[in-house]
Amino acid sequence: MNKLRACYHIAWTSFRSRLAGYRLLAVVVVASYFALSETATVGFNRDLAANNAALVGAHTAVVAAIAILLFGFFVVRDAIAMDRYDGPGELIAATPVRDETYIFGKWLGNVLVLSIVLCIMMIVAVFRFQIEGVGSLDIWKLVLPFLLLTFPAVVLVSALAILFETIESLRGGWASVVYFFTVLLVFVSGIVDPMGIRPVVSSIQSVPDTQTLNGETLWNGLSLTGTIALRRLLYVAATLVVVGISAVQFNRFDTTVDSGDSEDDSEVETTSPLSTPDEVSIETSLSSVNTDAGIDxxxxxxxxxxxxxxxxxxxxxxxxxxxxxxxxxxxxxxxxxxxxxxxxxxxxxxxxxxxxxxxxxxxxxxxxxxxxxxxxxxxxxxxxxxxxxxxxxxxxxxxxxxxxxxxxxxxxxxxxxxxxxxxxxxxxxxxxxxxxxxxxxxxxxxxxxxxxxxxxxxxxxxxxxxxxxxxxxxxxxxxxxxxxxxxxxx
Structure with a gap:
C-alpha cells in the first residue's frame, strides 16, 4: 500500500471522527471569550500599543495558542484510543501499514482538527478588529501571527497527544492532570514560550517613542526575521522528535504482556481447543428472577x-x-x-x-x-x-x-x-x-x-x-x- 495514500486516509478518517464532538466547540468558545473579553487579560496586556491589525492579530493568536495548549490536548488525545477500544485497532494491526505511517497519519489528523480552531480564531480576529480596531485592515499582519505563533502550538500539542497515547503509563487520568499543570507552570514561569508571548512583547517594547497613533504606540507587527522564525521552527523540530518517539513506543495494539520467562515449548503442556475429554458432564441450574423483591x-x-x-x-x-x-x-x-x-x-x-x-x-x-x-x-x-x-x-x-x-x-x-x-x-x-x-x-x-x-x-x-x-x-x-x-x- 502506498505510504502517502495510507497516511492520507488515516489522517482524514481521524479528522472526520472528531468533527461531531463537543470538545472542539468548547475550545473555540473558551478561546473566543478570552480574545473578545475586555476584562480578562490573557497572553499579554493589550494596552501596550494601539489596537491596529497587527496587535489584534498577535493577541488573538496568542490567546488561541494558550487555549490549544491547555484544552486542545483533551480534544485530540483519543485518536489512537478510538481505534484501540472501538475495534478497528486489531484490523489495522493485521494490515501492512507500518507503525510510523499510522502514527504520522494520526498526528496529521490531530493537526487538522486543531487547525479548525486556528482558522476560526482568524475569523474572530477579523471580527474583533471591526469592533475595536484602529487604522486599516491589513490581512497579512492579521494572519501572520497565527502562522508564527499559533501553528507551532498546534503541531506540538498534536504530537504530545499521540505520545501520551503510545506510552502506557501516560494514558491514565493522572497524565492529563500532570499535562495541564505543566502547561500552567510553563505559562506562569516563562521557562519556554510555546505560546509566542516573548517575541511579541519584545517587539512592541522596541518600537521608538516617536512612532505613535492617536497617542498610543504604533506597532507594525511581527516580521519574518531569522531569529523569530528560527525560534518557532525549533518547536516544529521538537514536534517531529516527539512523533518519532511515539512511533517507536507504539505497540500496534498488542495487549499481551511478555512475562519474560522463556520455556522450552516441549515442556509446556498444550491442549487443542477442539479436543474434548472422554466424558463431559454439564449440569446447570439457573434460579428464576424475582421481580417482586425490588432493587437491592x-x-x-x-x-x-x-x-x-x-x-x-x-x-x-x-x-x-x-x-x-x-x-x-x-x-x-x-x-x-x-x-x-x-x-x-x-x-x-x-x-x-x-x-x-x-x-x-x-x-x-x-x-x-x-x-x-x-x-x-x-x-x-x-x-x-x-x-x-x-x-x-x-x-x-x-x-x-x-x-x-x-x-x-x-x-x-x-x-x-x-x-x-x-x-x-x-x-x-x-x-x-x-x-x-x-x-x-x-x-x-x-x-x-x-x-x-x-x-x-x-x-x-x-x-x-x-x-x-x-x-x-x-x-x-x-x-x-x-x-x-x-x-x-x-
Whole structure:
C-alpha cells in the first residue's frame, strides 16, 4: 500500500471522527471569550500599543495558542484510543501499514482538527478588529501571527497527544492532570514560550517613542526575521522528535504482556481447543428472577463503590489519606488556599471512570438486560457523591464548627455537581476526555472567582453559587439518564 495514500486516509478518517464532538466547540468558545473579553487579560496586556491589525492579530493568536495548549490536548488525545477500544485497532494491526505511517497519519489528523480552531480564531480576529480596531485592515499582519505563533502550538500539542497515547503509563487520568499543570507552570514561569508571548512583547517594547497613533504606540507587527522564525521552527523540530518517539513506543495494539520467562515449548503442556475429554458432564441450574423483591440498593451501591475505588495504586490511597489529615490539622486559611484545591483534584481518577465503564468494557448489553439499568446509573452518581463528600469531610467538619453555613453548602453543591458532570460527559461521549478538560477549566476558574467557586477555595462564594451548581448538577444527571435510555433503545 502506498505510504502517502495510507497516511492520507488515516489522517482524514481521524479528522472526520472528531468533527461531531463537543470538545472542539468548547475550545473555540473558551478561546473566543478570552480574545473578545475586555476584562480578562490573557497572553499579554493589550494596552501596550494601539489596537491596529497587527496587535489584534498577535493577541488573538496568542490567546488561541494558550487555549490549544491547555484544552486542545483533551480534544485530540483519543485518536489512537478510538481505534484501540472501538475495534478497528486489531484490523489495522493485521494490515501492512507500518507503525510510523499510522502514527504520522494520526498526528496529521490531530493537526487538522486543531487547525479548525486556528482558522476560526482568524475569523474572530477579523471580527474583533471591526469592533475595536484602529487604522486599516491589513490581512497579512492579521494572519501572520497565527502562522508564527499559533501553528507551532498546534503541531506540538498534536504530537504530545499521540505520545501520551503510545506510552502506557501516560494514558491514565493522572497524565492529563500532570499535562495541564505543566502547561500552567510553563505559562506562569516563562521557562519556554510555546505560546509566542516573548517575541511579541519584545517587539512592541522596541518600537521608538516617536512612532505613535492617536497617542498610543504604533506597532507594525511581527516580521519574518531569522531569529523569530528560527525560534518557532525549533518547536516544529521538537514536534517531529516527539512523533518519532511515539512511533517507536507504539505497540500496534498488542495487549499481551511478555512475562519474560522463556520455556522450552516441549515442556509446556498444550491442549487443542477442539479436543474434548472422554466424558463431559454439564449440569446447570439457573434460579428464576424475582421481580417482586425490588432493587437491592445497598448491594448495588457497595458494588459500584468497589468498582470506582478499586484499581488504583497504593500511592493514590496514601496521598488521599495524607490530604485528608492535612485538612483537619492545618489552620483553616492554609487549608482553603492549598489543601482544598488539591482535594478537588485527587478524586479525578474516580470521577473520570463514571459513565464510560459500560461502553469501554462492553458490558452495556448486560446492564441493559438487568431489571434496573437506570437505577444502576443513579447508583454510580450516588457513590460518586458519597466518595466526594468523604474526601471533603475533613474540610466540611472544620467549616461546620466555624458556623459558615454558606461555605458548607458550597462543598455539598460541588459534591453533587462534579459526579453529575462526569456521568453526563462519559455517558454521551463514551470517553473521559471531555470531563477532564472541562473540569480542569472549571477547577481553575473556581479557584479564581467567587461566582464559580464550587470548591470553597476562595471562602467568599456567593449564596447564589451553590444553588446554581445544584441546579446544573440536576440537569446534568437528567441528561445522563436520557443518554442511558437512548442506549437502551439502540
Amino acid at each position: 440498593l445497598p448491594r448495588i451501591l457497595w458494588a459500584e463503590g468497589r468498582l470506582l475505588l478499586g484499581g488504583h495504586r497504593r500511592g493514590w490511597y496514601l496521598g488521599g489519606g495524607l490530604l485528608w489529615l492535612a485538612s483537619v490539622s492545618l489552620p483553616l486559611p492554609t487549608v482553603r488556599d492549598s489543601i482544598v484545591p488539591l482535594l478537588w483534584i485527587w478524586p479525578l481518577l474516580i470521577w473520570s471512570k463514571m459513565g464510560i465503564r459500560e461502553s469501554r468494557h462492553g458490558t452495556m448489553p448486560f446492564v441493559g438486560s438487568s431489571l434496573y439499568p437506570v437505577g444502576q446509573l443513579l447508583a454510580i452518581w450516588a457513590v460518586g457523591v458519597a466518595i466526594t463528600l468523604l474526601f471533603m469531610s475533613g474540610v466540611g467538619l472544620r467549616i461546620f464548627l466555624a458556623g459558615d453555613v454558606i461555605q458548607l453548602f458550597v462543598l455539598v453543591s460541588g459534591a453533587v455537581f462534579v459526579p453529575a458532570l462526569a456521568l453526563a460527559s462519559g455517558s454521551w461521549t463514551k470517553t473521559s476526555r471531555l470531563f477532564e478538560g472541562s473540569y480542569l477549566l472549571l477547577w481553575y476558574a473556581g479557584a479564581q472567582s467567587k461566582w464559580l467557586d464550587f470548591m470553597g477555595a476562595t471562602g467568599q462564594a456567593h449564596v447564589v453559587t451553590p444553588i446554581a451548581f445544584v441546579c446544573c448538577g440536576a440537569i446534568l444527571l437528567w441528561s445522563a439518564v436520557i443518554s442511558r435510555r437512548c442506549q437502551l433503545r439502540s
